[in-house]
Amino acid sequence: MSPILDLNRRHLLASLGTAAAMAAMPRVSFARTVGDQRFVLIVLRGGMDGLAAVAPYADRDYGSLRGRLALADPNAQGGVLDLNGFFGLNPALADIHPWYAEGQLLVAHAVATPYRDRSHFDAQDLLENGTVTPHGTATGWLNRAIGQLGGGQLEGGAAGRRLGLAVGQGVPLVLRGTAPVASWAPSPLKEADGDFLDRVAALYAGDPLLANALKAGLESASMADHALNADADMSMDGGMADGSAPKAKSVRLDPAQLGETTGRLLADANGPRIAALDLQGWDTHTQQGTTAGRLAGALGNLSKVLVSLRAGLGPAWSQTVVAVVTEFGRTARPNGTGGTDHGTATAAFLAGGAVQGGRVLADWPGLADDRLYQGRDLAPTQDLRALMKGVLQEHLGLDAGALNKAVFPGDGSPAAVPGLIRT
Amino acid sequence: MTLQAATLQAATLQAAIATNRFGLGARPGDITAAQSDPRGWLEAQLAQTGTPPELRGLDSSATRLDATYAARKEKDEEARKPLRDALREAYRDDAARRTRAAIATDAPLRERLVHFWSNHFTVSVSRPIVAAAVVPYETEAIRPHVTGRFADLLLAVTRHPVMLNYLDNAVSAGPDSPAAIRRQRGLNENLGRELLELHTLGVDGGYSQTDVRELARILTGWSVAAERDRDTGTFLFRANLHEPGDKVLLGQRYGEDGIGEGLLALQRLARHPATARHIATKLARHFIADAPPPAAVAALEKSYRDSDGDLGEVTRTLLRLDAAWAPEQRKVKTPTELVISTARALHGTVHGSEMGHGSETGGDGGPPTGHADPTVRSLALLGQMPFAAPSPAGWPDQAADWAGPEAVVQRVDWALTVGEKLGDGIDPRQIAEQALGPLASDATRQAVSRAPSAADGLALLISAPEFQRR
Numbered sequence: 001m002s003p004i005l006d007l008n009r010r011h012l013l014a015s016l017g018t019a020a021a022m023a024a025m026p027r028v029s030f031a032r033t034v035g036d037q038r039f040v041l042i043v044l045r046g047g048m049d050g051l052a053a054v055a056p057y058a059d060r061d062y063g064s065l066r067g068r069l070a071l072a073d074p075n076a077q078g079g080v081l082d083l084n085g086f087f088g089l090n091p092a093l094a095d096i097h098p099w100y101a102e103g104q105l106l107v108a109h110a111v112a113t114p115y116r117d118r119s120h121f122d123a124q125d126l127l128e129n130g131t132v133t134p135h136g137t138a139t140g141w142l143n144r145a146i147g148q149l150g151g152g153q154l155e156g157g158a159a160g161r162r163l164g165l166a167v168g169q170g171v172p173l174v175l176r177g178t179a180p181v182a183s184w185a186p187s188p189l190k191e192a193d194g195d196f197l198d199r200v201a202a203l204y205a206g207d208p209l210l211a212n213a214l215k216a217g218l219e220s221a222s223m224a225d226h227a228l229n230a231d232a233d234m235s236m237d238g239g240m241a242d243g244s245a246p247k248a249k250s251v252r253l254d255p256a257q258l259g260e261t262t263g264r265l266l267a268d269a270n271g272p273r274i275a276a277l278d279l280q281g282w283d284t285h286t287q288q289g290t291t292a293g294r295l296a297g298a299l300g301n302l303s304k305v306l307v308s309l310r311a312g313l314g315p316a317w318s319q320t321v322v323a324v325v326t327e328f329g330r331t332a333r334p335n336g337t338g339g340t341d342h343g344t345a346t347a348a349f350l351a352g353g354a355v356q357g358g359r360v361l362a363d364w365p366g367l368a369d370d371r372l373y374q375g376r377d378l379a380p381t382q383d384l385r386a387l388m389k390g391v392l393q394e395h396l397g398l399d400a401g402a403l404n405k406a407v408f409p410g411d412g413s414p415a416a417v418p419g420l421i422r423t
Numbered sequence: 424m425t426l427q428a429a430t431l432q433a434a435t436l437q438a439a440i441a442t443n444r445f446g447l448g449a450r451p452g453d454i455t456a457a458q459s460d461p462r463g464w465l466e467a468q469l470a471q472t473g474t475p476p477e478l479r480g481l482d483s484s485a486t487r488l489d490a491t492y493a494a495r496k497e498k499d500e501e502a503r504k505p506l507r508d509a510l511r512e513a514y515r516d517d518a519a520r521r522t523r524a525a526i527a528t529d530a531p532l533r534e535r536l537v538h539f540w541s542n543h544f545t546v547s548v549s550r551p552i553v554a555a556a557v558v559p560y561e562t563e564a565i566r567p568h569v570t571g572r573f574a575d576l577l578l579a580v581t582r583h584p585v586m587l588n589y590l591d592n593a594v595s596a597g598p599d600s601p602a603a604i605r606r607q608r609g610l611n612e613n614l615g616r617e618l619l620e621l622h623t624l625g626v627d628g629g630y631s632q633t634d635v636r637e638l639a640r641i642l643t644g645w646s647v648a649a650e651r652d653r654d655t656g657t658f659l660f661r662a663n664l665h666e667p668g669d670k671v672l673l674g675q676r677y678g679e680d681g682i683g684e685g686l687l688a689l690q691r692l693a694r695h696p697a698t699a700r701h702i703a704t705k706l707a708r709h710f711i712a713d714a715p716p717p718a719a720v721a722a723l724e725k726s727y728r729d730s731d732g733d734l735g736e737v738t739r740t741l742l743r744l745d746a747a748w749a750p751e752q753r754k755v756k757t758p759t760e761l762v763i764s765t766a767r768a769l770h771g772t773v774h775g776s777e778m779g780h781g782s783e784t785g786g787d788g789g790p791p792t793g794h795a796d797p798t799v800r801s802l803a804l805l806g807q808m809p810f811a812a813p814s815p816a817g818w819p820d821q822a823a824d825w826a827g828p829e830a831v832v833q834r835v836d837w838a839l840t841v842g843e844k845l846g847d848g849i850d851p852r853q854i855a856e857q858a859l860g861p862l863a864s865d866a867t868r869q870a871v872s873r874a875p876s877a878a879d880g881l882a883l884l885i886s887a888p889e890f891q892r893r
Contacts, residue, residue, distance in 0.1 A: 045813070045814070046814070117632070118616065118632060118635070119616075119620050119626050120814060120816070121620075121626065121814070121816050122626055134626075138823075166827070166829070170806070170824060170825070170827045170829070170830055171827040171828070171829075176823065181828075182828070183827060183828050183829035184829065185829045185833070189804060189833065189836040189837055189839075189840050190836060190839060190840050190843070191836055192832075192835050192836050192838075192839045192882075195875075196839060196879060196882065196883075197835070199870055199874070199879075199883055200835055200883065200886045202866070202870065203866055203867060203870055203883065203886065203887050203888060204888060205866075206864075206866075206888070207888040209755070209822060209826055210755075210826065210831055210888055210891060213826050213827060213828045213830070213831035213832075214828070214831045214832060214835065215828075216828035217827075217828030217829050217830075217831050217832030217833075218832060219828075220828055220829065221832055280549075280813060281549075283814075285590075285591045285611055285613045286591050286594065286611070334609075335609055335610060335611050335612070336594075336595060336596050336598070336603060336608045336609020336610045336611055337591055337594045337595060337596075337608065337609070337611040339591075339611070341611065341612050341613065341616075342612075342616070374632070
């Protein structure tokens, strides 16, 4: 994008009327509240098979239970990549295996949200809303956490800076709520600017939904342009004006681009600090495979996103925690069609320079028939909320009271897991 | 104002609502055509059951599945590529034809219902095995039944090879079936679950994990003829996959009856009160508001029960609800609705195929984002490529899912692009009048007429709240 267009977008932000709000607002700085800590939440939609991503290869029941979906021992051809002598990573995650030894990867196993049924859509809703009831509230826990960090209001100095960032089209539930968040998605369309946007904004005066969305969207666009430094590959060359074909931006980012761009947006000194993004392809009812197949493909994409996220963040990686979560696990036994059906407990990952990693957190329930949840799923022995609370508390500095009251309310909200963050 | 003038004004408003909320957006002349009897204009469409000309002569799903299986079987990479390319091209061509049908139709309510039910019973190109057959699926299983009985629609969908492949039932084997015992195959509960959760009872419909499993057992054997079978790509009941013995679904016993068990279960599910509530809620949410008034849901629910799930009757009940005709435009258009209504507004004014603009980028095995057809390209750009819903739940139907910050900016950018492409030589004031009629606010009329160029005027019209909503 040309500097002139950029200026016009920025000009518009000023004209959208934040000035009055700014004057009335105490000048709380995000930078002071949050520091430079970054947090990325990656939601694996569809239900990741934890027993395939992080195999308990030394469990005596593992091989017989998993049958043809069992992964081999670390010393066998195509075997798992050992973590601690009991668990091993799926070889499709080979690129992040060294992070474990570096102390920058932590695995939590036999983890679940409080949800105990098997609907994707309810399970994802509960994972994101942070309560104990699907559709219990229309806001997401990460948005409420941002609110607790002072992100509920636009602060003064950097008008339009938003702490949260939704990567991709639309804002996922986990980031929806009263705290304004930025969003970013690639688009090859010509960008509306200046005068035209002023006219549209005037038309939206009586439509708060569209007006607020437009304003927030322009703020993010401006932020993204700045953070990405008008990268030639990511911008239009204005070719439409003279009738020539525009330079294409890729509409569907490949995983590496997705991770890298997210990392760069977060690395920007004045950019967002907390991002959420989705990865699809985890609902492996058929052709799941072991080291090849649908699940290995999805794990490979996850691995690419993480590696490129680290590259995009650069030095900021040392201040970053990435949490990788999914709505539920899958059946412990293969189903009849070379896959697995919807289950309960699964694995979760914490990665990043700020993570006190190099360990597997698990109160391992075992895989004997009578240890399985309802005789079919890996039994949950730790609550995903406890992990997320640990990160929010130690990494982002939320206090325990706010976590229990506002971020993860509801009966039996578990205590935060301490010591997840490097000190 | 005279009484006569006031009556005319009210009728024009109702006509604008009929074309925009219940239809797919007004073409020039539509509001005038609907004006004398807006509800009658819609009701008449319910009887127009013919296949739109754009979709006539479409390949059957069996043909497409057969070609898909053949491409899979081809081991030679060089020989396989053209087969795969042809399948992808077939899907893109179908998607364009379906979109053109929606733009050109004289029965937009009926077409909207096709889209609605197609989304309710989503299949997606995210599963390559069905990708080339998604539009034929709609034409065969959905289109003939949108004003018929829900039970017939449910059966047509559930026994359709594309659904059976999409939700894995085609390969599901009863644990004690001959095939399972011989070849170590077994049950897949994907279709059983989504049938209860998404297609019939709804997630709060009062079923358990046991019911999911029992329905999956009941449906074992509902499969698709493979390459080695006759009539490849058509429905095939495979008795050797069917789980023998009794099943108990929702407290009711199903004695061993092969395919008959599934037929009976679908009949009962279609009649279940939870299904009536689920369908009523989804319809009210689609046509009235994201959070529909409970009285409207109750009226639709009653209509469904009283008519034994006659969807034509339920639709007529909807058209008689005052809440459905409220002037406030409470629904934000989905990208599909926005693109199609834009093309309809410009119908006959500009060459429709010029609309929109994008680039051929193609995914790596994902849904294609580029297409020669500009409307389809626009859909891809705005995030709603036909039959590319991210999950079996289909596309969301609420503003929160489509009017996020990034999306609204993108819609405005898209409007500007359309304006620049097509605004030359048109009169945007006239388009506004023909597309929105009395729905257009003074502010919008003024902005359109004061725009510095026809391109900007058109772009402002498309961006305006009255056009972004319905």
